[in-house]
Amino acid sequence: MITLKNLHKSYEVGQNKLHVLKGFDLSIEKGELVSIMGSSGSGKSTLLNIIGLLDTYDEGELILDGDLIRNYSDSKQRNLNERKAAHLRNATIGFVFQSFNLISFKNAKENVALPLYYQGVGRKKRNRMAMEFLEKMGLEEWAEHLPNELSGGQKQRIAIARALISKPKIILADEPTGALDSSTSMEVMDLFKEINQSGITVIIVTHENDISRETERIIRLKDGLIEKNIKNGFHKSPAEKPKILQTA
């Protein structure tokens, strides 16, 4: 599903160049539930952003769902690549962020429906689907509420509904429980597991051991390289997983 070969990424910080990813190799199979851990500055968020096409990389190769993603900061093909990247983000990837990143002046339903708008789905169908997904999250009563009227857990579930509505193949979550208390965190984590059991690849960046323990594989980063790549105790091949959450 996701293959990274010798990936390099560096940022310019003032005069200095900060080499964040130093020849990164990684392969993640379809249907895996993976957590990425590491201390701050180890490059875990950068890695996730590159996989999610939110950021560019300098060298190496990124293959996403069989597509070789060119470095879309390449100025020559930039427009074309930007469009392609937008399309991939829309169709293949769902994002869940630590700070939720809901649009503040849109209500819950509109926020959930947003990815469908960029897929060109009609308004009525969009709203109907958004309601369906809110129901799955148990949030149908909050459909007309603005994000600032909701609790952190509710906001994150809305963000997850938004990530799922475009039926992505990959869910990328960057510290999804970072702003939540521990019981809510566990609820959210259960949700991710459910999503994963429906066959969607889930990658979670976290620094909480409680969270990573729930995943099948833990990738621990240090200084831009993989320090450990541990298969976690409970893992089944994706085919054996029961289908609980049907998003289709």
Added chain:
Amino acid sequence: MFDIDKWQEIFSTIRKNKLRTILTGFSVAWGIFMLIILLGSGYGLENGVKREFTGDAVNYLSINAGITSMPYKGLSPGRRLRFTNEERKELGSLEGVDKSSGRSAVWANNTLSYKNEYGNFDIFAVSPDYKYVESLIILNGRYLNKIDEDDYRKVVVLGRLVDEALFKGEDPLGKYIKVSGVPFKVIGTFDDPGGDRDLTRIYIPLSTAQRVFNMGNYVGSILLNLGDADVEESLEMIEVIKQDLSEKMKFDPTDPRAIFVYNSIEQYRTLMNLFSNIRLFIWIIGIGTIIAGIVGVSNIMMIVVKERTKEIGIRKSMGATPWSIISLILQESILITGFAGYIGLVMGVGLLELLSNVLPATDYFANPEVNIQVAVYATLLLVISGALAGFVPARKAASVKPVVALRDE
């Protein structure tokens, strides 16, 4: 383009930032308002002066005799030159002259009277072809004709204001008025778009006037219509005329004071050039004002984009293409400029309408207005400027990397 969601989004941002939107809109509305007022006033000025010109043909030369200031062939300077019927015929037969006529002002006692009504008016003794110089509109009856001239008939054509003053609504045709005590039969009345000065006049045949008012065979001015000659041809013609007259009347052809020629062709061109320059000037100023407005809108849009960076990042992570971001911002910008500009347009046109209704038309200012073409141009300018004002910030917004945009707080 006509996407309900997009418009809803645009309206929701506008609603959240009322003051900012109003201030931006005002700068654009003001720009367009000024442009319309400037263009309208320019047009009014042009209208006023053109109206002066519509009173006369714009293809004639008016030739007047003066006093020589240079000795010529043994003749001393200071001689007063006067045209006679002979010179008129001579010039009228020149090649390139379409129509020729003579005109003398009668400087006798200028009192006109009909029954108990009296008035002092200009008395112009002219030949029939003079109608090609003044663009007269005959209201009643007819103008002077060749038979009137050949038969020395005592007939008169009255300006509209003369008719109103003497006849007070009575039908003047066939009645006799006294011109300096001599009865003349009214054969027609006329209107003249050139204004009131041309309407307080009467025309009588030149031949009659020469006899009745003891003017000998002298002619005050000779007027030549040159067909559709251009400025260069008219200037050549003036040289030919000077040479011709210099031989006949014995004066130095280079003498600047011997004869005076008013060249309406050249005057008209000068005036038209002046107006096209004024128009250009007005457009430059107007567009400058609008550019100031555009810069204002651009500035605001920059801030809008800055404020919405995170939102743009979210949208991009959801799969928004660069173009969808650009069009979102462009449309907001076009909406603000378009709407505000339209208000400015309406207010400008409204003020012009008010002015043209309240202000009387004078000789140099009449009917300030903008024609539909200008309104269309201005509207077009608005849409373009709105797009321009939004484009730079929009492109900037669309090119920000999503990860950078998302980090923005």
